[in-house]
Amino acid sequence: MSLMNEELVLMYRKMLTIRAFEEEASELFWKGEILGLLHVSIGEEAVPVGACTNLLPEDHITSTHRGHGDIIGKGADPKYMFAELYGKKTGYCKGRGGSMHIADYSLGIIGANGIVGAGIPISTGSALAQKMLGTRNVTVCFFGDGASNQGTFHESLNLAAIWKLPVIFVCKNNQYGMWTSASYAVSVRDVSERAKGYGIPGVTVDGNDVTAVYEAVHEAVERARNGDGPSLIECKTYRWHGHMEGEEAYGWVYRSPEEAEEWKKRCPILRLEKELLSRGILTEAQVKEIREEAKNEIEEAVKFAEESPLPEPEDAVADLFAGGEE
Amino acid sequence: MRKITYIQAVNEAFREEMRRDPKVFIMGEEVKVGVLGQTEGLFEEFGEEKVRNTPISEQGFVGAGIGAAGSGMRPIVDFMFGNFMYVAMDQLANQAAKLRYMSGGQVNFPMVFYTTTGDMGSTAAQHSDHPVAPFVNMPLLKIVLPSTPYDAKGLLKSAIRDDNPIIFFEEVTLGGIKGDVPEEEYLISIGKGDIKRSGKDVTVVAVGCMAPQALSAAEKLQKEGISVEVADPRTIVPLDKEIILNSVKKTGRLVICEDAPRLCSFASEVSATISEDGFSYLKAPIKRVTREHVPLPFSSPMTEFVLPNESKIIDAIKEALRYENKTR
Numbered sequence A: 001m002s003l004m005n006e007e008l009v010l011m012y013r014k015m016l017t018i019r020a021f022e023e024e025a026s027e028l029f030w031k032g033e034i035l036g037l038l039h040v041s042i043g044e045e046a047v048p049v050g051a052c053t054n055l056l057p058e059d060h061i062t063s064t065h066r067g068h069g070d071i072i073g074k075g076a077d078p079k080y081m082f083a084e085l086y087g088k089k090t091g092y093c094k095g096r097g098g099s100m101h102i103a104d105y106s107l108g109i110i111g112a113n114g115i116v117g118a119g120i121p122i123s124t125g126s127a128l129a130q131k132m133l134g135t136r137n138v139t140v141c142f143f144g145d146g147a148s149n150q151g152t153f154h155e156s157l158n159l160a161a162i163w164k165l166p167v168i169f170v171c172k173n174n175q176y177g178m179w180t181s182a183s184y185a186v187s188v189r190d191v192s193e194r195a196k197g198y199g200i201p202g203v204t205v206d207g208n209d210v211t212a213v214y215e216a217v218h219e220a221v222e223r224a225r226n227g228d229g230p231s232l233i234e235c236k237t238y239r240w241h242g243h244m245e246g247e248e249a250y251g252w253v254y255r256s257p258e259e260a261e262e263w264k265k266r267c268p269i270l271r272l273e274k275e276l277l278s279r280g281i282l283t284e285a286q287v288k289e290i291r292e293e294a295k296n297e298i299e300e301a302v303k304f305a306e307e308s309p310l311p312e313p314e315d316a317v318a319d320l321f322a323g324g325e326e
Numbered sequence B: 001m002r003k004i005t006y007i008q009a010v011n012e013a014f015r016e017e018m019r020r021d022p023k024v025f026i027m028g029e030e031v032k033v034g035v036l037g038q039t040e041g042l043f044e045e046f047g048e049e050k051v052r053n054t055p056i057s058e059q060g061f062v063g064a065g066i067g068a069a070g071s072g073m074r075p076i077v078d079f080m081f082g083n084f085m086y087v088a089m090d091q092l093a094n095q096a097a098k099l100r101y102m103s104g105g106q107v108n109f110p111m112v113f114y115t116t117t118g119d120m121g122s123t124a125a126q127h128s129d130h131p132v133a134p135f136v137n138m139p140l141l142k143i144v145l146p147s148t149p150y151d152a153k154g155l156l157k158s159a160i161r162d163d164n165p166i167i168f169f170e171e172v173t174l175g176g177i178k179g180d181v182p183e184e185e186y187l188i189s190i191g192k193g194d195i196k197r198s199g200k201d202v203t204v205v206a207v208g209c210m211a212p213q214a215l216s217a218a219e220k221l222q223k224e225g226i227s228v229e230v231a232d233p234r235t236i237v238p239l240d241k242e243i244i245l246n247s248v249k250k251t252g253r254l255v256i257c258e259d260a261p262r263l264c265s266f267a268s269e270v271s272a273t274i275s276e277d278g279f280s281y282l283k284a285p286i287k288r289v290t291r292e293h294v295p296l297p298f299s300s301p302m303t304e305f306v307l308p309n310e311s312k313i314i315d316a317i318k319e320a321l322r323y324e325n326k327t328r
């Protein structure tokens, strides 16, 4: 199960795509190009990439309001994501969803969600369907430390446990739910401890170490595929930006600059980059080239989004029901 | 024709559809036994996979139903009581009603939210609501509220086959009433109302448990020489507007009956719709017969005061007939 060099490079490349996507999205937000709420996961890229590297195209994921990373992790094209962020007709959801609601069922991305904790039972149901349909597919459910305080989390872990469902609950513990720290809001030190209450395996890993995330999820995916039920994996990480872009306007001070600086020193991308360089898997020149590639990919995606048409106003009242009824 | 109860009709619809389509399954609290008999015998026939008892976890199992529906199954989610739908409101309002739309129509959620509704008798305010109107105000949820065993079976079977999320309200007070239900298979289209009795003086639109009461009122008024037409939309969303408009065109007077609090009720909505689209037909103001606008109290003198009933329907009909437009 140890990762091949090519896999490591792919993971590196994907993390760079996520980083570039979100840096660009943030900038566009500040320029007023992107409306609505924008939550970026800069600093947390190792979690979706480590987790999704274990998945097959037919496996499912659910994501959250901070979901760009998960969605790219599962194979979404930044082009259609940016189009969605721009509210364009060419976006993944034809402009009906926006940043917090990207889905592509054909890629197994069965939805990000604007309601904290709401994706957890949905992922559980997706796993239930896999089991009932007799596939060997699994569902990975991404959620935050804050969501682990929702009833949906507890109800879903219990359901998944008693029904032995092929679902992997991946908690991105980025230390905060909005502006409240997990050390205040979560009753246990490690969210993974909560697995005990439901009789399922629970582990905590360094969420900035993509290999550690990969390995923990690997084991859980194996368990799930073999019919041995769900697992809870907590990935400790940190979001570099605010809860949402623009929150600085509120003037909240809820974490120290030192804390943020400490975490930035543990950048998951630089960490892997160093490893790739020191092990001679990549040269400096290749690193530069890959970084350039990721940047270009995002630039092209933004261009596509900018050039795409907006939906017609009447599109809002079209295609309301399955079966074509209006 | 064979006569069976409303609950038996529901039970037959579940059984026939589960036999027909292996993707159909039912889950909820105590579905193994079926609190009112609606799932009787299903566990024995289909087993625990398909008749799936859940913990007391409304948000969890409703969300799981939605996830399963979006991933290839056709779940029926049983709430037991309409009031318990509020516990899972996010899953209903923000998820089931919206996910297909918000995804740009990528995926369907073929599922039925099944629940009993209404007051079984002194169940007090947390077990007696008909939470119809809140869901009417949530675009894209279809809503069915049948009043007879025949309608219940035909509509439930169609609901299970529909590719959209549908709330099926089962009238708890009508569960034991018997009616004609043919042996052979039939379906009733979602969104088609039914004239339960024809008349010429006044139109009464009555849904759910109000329909039999309106029919009984009509019977009594017949003896007084008043001819009442009773229209049962059967489906709340989408509403069969035509059947109501055509009836009002004929009678010129409209009374709407619903067992729910008055403000922003389904009755209010029908009233507004007919005022807008059928104003020229009206010879009198539209009357609504609803609950008083309070939570349903426990004690029966108060309960009776709050609930709509046959005599309130009769009063409203007579008022509508007495009205004369003095400005004309």
Ligand SMILES: Cc1ncc(C[n+]2csc(CCOP(=O)(O)OP(=O)(O)O)c2C)c(N)n1
Pocket: A064, A065, A066, A114, A115, A116, A143, A144, A145, A146, A147, A148, A174, A176, A177, A178, A243
């Ligand atoms: C039900 C609900 N309550 C509150 C909110 C507002 N809200 C949005 S994100 C968030 C914090 C979520 O924290 P966490 O689960 O840790 O995810 P993170 O934002 O850290 O990625 C809150 C409270 C919401 N969207 N939904």
Ligand SMILES: [Mg+2]
Pocket: A144, A145, A146, A172, A173, A174, A175, A176, A177, A178
């Ligand atoms: Mg958090």
